[in-house]
Amino acid sequence: MRKYKSIIAVALSLALSAQAASAQGPRRAITQIGTERLLAGQTVRLYITGADAGTAPDDVRVEESADGVSFYDRAVGSVSENANVDEGISFFFLLDNSGSMWTDLRGRESDDGNALRIAHAKAAALDFLADVGAADSVGLAVFNTRYWRPLRPTADTRAVADAITEIAKPPKEDAFTELYLSLDRAISEFAEVPGRRVLIVLSDGEDYPYLARTNKPNPDFGAAVSSPSAVIARAVSEGVTCYAVRFGADKDPSLGTVAAESGGTAFDASDGAELSGIYAAIRADVLRETAVDYRAGMQPGDRRYVRASVDGGATWTPARYYYAGTVFGSARERPGALFLIPLMAAAVLWLALWLFKLERPTSRAGISLLYGPSGKRTEIFALSGARTVIGGGAEADITIAGNPSLKASHATILFDEVRGEYTVAAPSDLTVNNRPVAKKRLEPGDVINMAGTVVVFDDTSSSMTSRTTNVRGGTRRALPGARKPRKQ
Numbered sequence: 001m002r003k004y005k006s007i008i009a010v011a012l013s014l015a016l017s018a019q020a021a022s023a024q025g026p027r028r029a030i031t032q033i034g035t036e037r038l039l040a041g042q043t044v045r046l047y048i049t050g051a052d053a054g055t056a057p058d059d060v061r062v063e064e065s066a067d068g069v070s071f072y073d074r075a076v077g078s079v080s081e082n083a084n085v086d087e088g089i090s091f092f093f094l095l096d097n098s099g100s101m102w103t104d105l106r107g108r109e110s111d112d113g114n115a116l117r118i119a120h121a122k123a124a125a126l127d128f129l130a131d132v133g134a135a136d137s138v139g140l141a142v143f144n145t146r147y148w149r150p151l152r153p154t155a156d157t158r159a160v161a162d163a164i165t166e167i168a169k170p171p172k173e174d175a176f177t178e179l180y181l182s183l184d185r186a187i188s189e190f191a192e193v194p195g196r197r198v199l200i201v202l203s204d205g206e207d208y209p210y211l212a213r214t215n216k217p218n219p220d221f222g223a224a225v226s227s228p229s230a231v232i233a234r235a236v237s238e239g240v241t242c243y244a245v246r247f248g249a250d251k252d253p254s255l256g257t258v259a260a261e262s263g264g265t266a267f268d269a270s271d272g273a274e275l276s277g278i279y280a281a282i283r284a285d286v287l288r289e290t291a292v293d294y295r296a297g298m299q300p301g302d303r304r305y306v307r308a309s310v311d312g313g314a315t316w317t318p319a320r321y322y323y324a325g326t327v328f329g330s331a332r333e334r335p336g337a338l339f340l341i342p343l344m345a346a347a348v349l350w351l352a353l354w355l356f357k358l359e360r361p362t363s364r365a366g367i368s369l370l371y372g373p374s375g376k377r378t379e380i381f382a383l384s385g386a387r388t389v390i391g392g393g394a395e396a397d398i399t400i401a402g403n404p405s406l407k408a409s410h411a412t413i414l415f416d417e418v419r420g421e422y423t424v425a426a427p428s429d430l431t432v433n434n435r436p437v438a439k440k441r442l443e444p445g446d447v448i449n450m451a452g453t454v455v456v457f458d459d460t461s462s463s464m465t466s467r468t469t470n471v472r473g474g475t476r477r478a479l480p481g482a483r484k485p486r487k488q
Contacts (some may be wrong), residue, residue: 028315031263031289032241033322036194036438039389039412040427043077043101044296044306047196047241048264048317051290051310060292066299068319071307075295077250083291084196086256088135089283090153091189093125095167096247097142098177102169103272107349117204117247120272122332124165128279129157140191143182144168145174145210146220153193162311178218179207180226181254183242184276191238194438196263198286199235200243200279205250228254235262236321237416238439243282245269263320283402285293298322302386365422365459367448369400383422388413390450405429405451413442413457422459424448 028050037043043161046062057079063071080086101118104110113119132138138160139153147382150163151468190199191320208224210218217223235242235258244259246252256266265285267278307319367390369379382399390398395407400406424432425439429451432440440446446457 006182009209028310028317029263030306030317030320031286032196033239033306033320034195035239035322035324036425037427038296038324039425040409042296044322045082046292046294046306046308047286047289048292048308048310049285051081055079055081055290055310057311058139060290061313062292062294063316064297064299065305065319066297066303068305068321071305071319072297074297077293077294077295078291080291084287084289085133085203086135087195088137089196089198089286090131090134090137090139090190090193091128092139092153092186092197092199093164093282094182094186094201095121095125095140095142096144096177096179096201096205097167097170098144098205098208099170099172099175100204100248100250107248118169120275121202122164123272124275124279126161127276128283129161129164131280131283132157137193138166139193141182141186141189143178143179143186144170145176145218147178147182147185147401149186149189152314172312176204176210176218177205177208177222178210179203179255180228180231181209181218181221181224183231183258184226185221187231187234187240187242188441190240192432192435192437192440196286196289197240198202198243198282199240200245200282201255202245202247202275203252203255204247206252207254208255224326224445228258231258232261239322245268245275245278247275251361253369265317266346319379365415365457367398367455367457370447370454370456381401383415385416386417390455403451403453406453407451410453411448422457424457426450449464 018344028048030046031049032047034045034047037045039183057076060076062074062076062080064074065071068268069112069426097118100107102116103119104112104115105120107116134155137153137155138157139149140160140163141149150166151160154160171187179201179458186199186201190197211221211223211225231242234240240262241264242259242262243264244255244256246266246268248270251268253328259266265282267281269275269278274371290310296304302323303321304319305319307316311315339466341380365383367383369381385397388397389412390396390400391408391410392403394399394400394405396409407429409425414423414425416423422442423439424430424437424442427438430437431449432442432446434447434449442448442457442459444458448455
């Protein structure tokens with residue numbers, strides 16, 4: 001029986017791929033912009049769908065713009081048709097586990113467990129696991145009133161299968177679907193994983209937020225709110241592609257827009273066979289992508305627009321943008337003499353600050369040196385501005401000398417003024433709370449290890465706090481979704 005289901009799924013995946021290509025906008029598009037190496041090597045990676053097999057590197061062109069109007073050529077470093085096969089793809093399933101998922105395909109109560117929507121969703125996810133590549137990883141989260149992530153992306157498909165199988169029916173008192181708050185959190189957590197990131201969200205209905213319906217804080221998210229536009233901004237800034245699967249007749253009206261704006265596609269499914277076909281189609285499309293590495297420009301401003309051509313400039317993908325941070329410079333490769341004036345002024349200011357910047361404690365956001373070079377006493381360093389470089393070289397904003405393994409510009413902490421959030425990023429030799437990361441949103445108390453130099457992040461002025469729930473005068477950490485809500 002499983003053999004026939006697999007044949008049906010493959011046939012459906014081919015049909016769905018063709019349908020998506022014809023109905024979902026342009027054939028060629030940038031699906032993800034990878035900026036993990038932007039700070040250290042001024043290199044950006046584009047994942048492009050729709051390129052013809054055997055595309056010659058000389059036919060690939062990339063252009064950047066600071067305003068989305070005037071575009072300039074950038075130097076292409078490498079072109080690979082097999083990057084996703086060789087380096088692997090990280091998949092993250094975000095599954096709706098509201099009460100309506102425990103009804104049959106027509107939305108009716110049923111005693112037949114195999115007829116339930118959740119059974120179809122589980123079976124399709126298990127079919128997907130059977131086909132993932134050796135270099136791929138898969139993670140899982142479920143949502144309803146709460147958000148619960150039982151598993152970070154891992155190559156252990158058996159552990160993923162066990163986590164999928166163990167998804168349980170939610171209690172009746174949990175009756176809400178926090179679609180966009182859960183998407184926002186899933187994207188933030190998934191952004192810590194380097195490489196090609198594919199988030200697949202399955203939902204059988206509309207966003208039904210707890211706070212808006214009850215005027216009470218959500219037991220997991222508190223008073224936080226989100227929206228489709230906020231999720232799109234998060235996905236773009238974190239470089240995560242969202243694929244949306246709308247399961248059943250009830251559909252969220254904005255979920256397709258979120259998928260398209262993040263570089264993904266929206267699909268509709270009515271049963272498990274169609275779900276299996278969709279999952280296979282998504283993986284097949286991502287495997288066919290072409291990875292293009294290019295040297296980023298130095299235009300001023302936080303936002304950079306980029307477009308690409310794989311036919312020598314005859315046609316171009318729609319422009320997408322990424323966030324680069326404000327830096328000195330322009331698109332010119334050889335700056336003029338006037339360009340040196342702000343640099344000289346910055347150097348003079350740096351000399352004035354360097355003598356005492358490692359000595360002054362701060363009550364603002366900052367990092368505390370917990371373990372550094374031998375004999376180095378504990379210090380507290382302030383974080384100011386949108387970008388703070390930490391390293392062993394004199395050019396770093398925070399210089400920690402004495403560790404030969406610490407690079408001159410080892411890591412960068414970025415501040416998002418809109419969200420009031422700090423993010424640490426580094427191309428290598430970086431762990432946060434003993435987990436290797438390329439980029440991570442910081443919370444007070446996070447322990448950052450840079451090649452043996454250890455600092456602790458703190459933000460006394462931040463609203464970021466541990467997610468807790470009052471219990472008879474005390475506090476406890478909110479339970480992550482062992483209780484999963486039902487949709488009304």
